Amino acid sequence: MARLRDRDNSAMSTLYDMYSATLYGIVLQIVKIEETAEDVLQDALVKIWNSFDKYDPDKGRLFTWMLNICRNQAIDAIRSKQHRVSNKTEDFSANIRSGLSSEDFKPEHIGVRDMIDNLTPDQKQVIDLMYFEGLSQSEIADAYNIPLGTVKTRARSAVKMLSKFFKGRA
Structure with missing residues (x-):
């Protein structure tokens, strides 16, 4: 000591x-x-x-x-707020990716592609890369030289927007 x-x-x-x-x-x-x-x-x-x-x-x-x-x-x-937001976004992406393979999932069958077209270009890019290309948020940040926090924020706001579209269809 x-x-x-x-x-x-x-x-x-x-x-x-x-x-x-x-x-x-x-x-x-x-x-x-x-x-x-x-x-x-x-x-x-x-x-x-x-x-x-x-x-x-x-x-x-x-x-x-x-x-x-x-x-x-x-x-x-x-x-911390950052940890809570990060957890929600990571949990959502893990749930989406865990149950679906790219061969099984055809977004055009449920109109998701049409809904995604209503997102901002930044949100659309992140959603396309995460859910249709299978990249993690960290991989997107590294590949496109975007801060990880920005990727998470775009994903989270896109998910909120998409949930509004789904509620409108129900």
Whole structure:
């Protein structure tokens, strides 16, 4: 602990080796998404490193202190608006893709192509790539050099628009 207080990088490496797997598992139980858990753990470890001088061994064990920081970071992450929107969009795309193969799905049979033509060009591009080409949001962002958040926003707004079209047909 003295080495950590002295900002010894090798001490942080040792700490990471000893506790990262356990802390990651706990964070993953809270956030449920591996990529988010990795980001949260990294942020938490930076916070631990930067605030190690605030750790008081008289108040509790080091692991408990680190666990509380990781837990709080994970809770903050799932409460964030970005996480909630991302989850809704990812869940929707996973549900759509999981039950359909490109051979089985013929959108023209239910008029989806006609509905998609009513979307903005940006929304139409994202929907075409996601649901008819089978690309993930990350793949679209990489292939078309569009920020991932923008892809998710376009997908979400397109889904909202399409749901209005479906409600109008019922």
